[in-house]
Amino acid sequence: MAGTRRQQAIRKALRALAPGIPLADAEAVLALAERRHMKDLPPSTALWLALGSHVRHVHTDYERLLAEGYDRDAARFFVVEDTDAVLSAWGCQRSVDENEEAEAEEA
Template identity: 80%
Template sequence: MVGTKRQQAIRKALRALAPGIPFGDAEAVLTLAGRPAMKALPPGTALWLALASHVRHVHTDYDQLLAEGYERDAARFFVAEPSDDVLAGWGCQRSVLDGEMLEEGAPGA
């Protein structure tokens, strides 16, 4: 496998967490998880935050809700179920509805 041990761990975590993720989405998530702001986090945590952020911004109306004036937490609330639907479609057993995506100060807002 090519890349640093951290990059390898993040790729492995993605394959385990969302085995059906399309290639283009996987590449975007891996890029987000590899950002400098994520380096202080364990690979699995960085991957989850990147995955949740990618789904929220790319596969839901989150950015549109923000542009309409919704507060960040309210917008996240309204896109939690659609986010989970996307994740479930990729074979992900984890849910953003458990509140982990809503934590303050997490990179990948």
């Protein structure tokens, strides 16, 4: 497996956290986790935040809610259950924690 030690750790964390994630989603999540603003976070933290962000933006009504004028916190509140449902379908045993995600997007 090629890549830096950090990239390998992020891929390993993804396989452990969401073993059923589709390949296209996995590639998008890995790209998010490897972005510059995530580099100072531990690989497992960067991966979790990227995973939650990807699901929220791609697999829920989050973007639509923002477009309709909801603020970020309200939109997140309304998509938590949908986000968790997607994560669960991918075999993820962890639930979304809104505070943890909010901190990462501000970083």
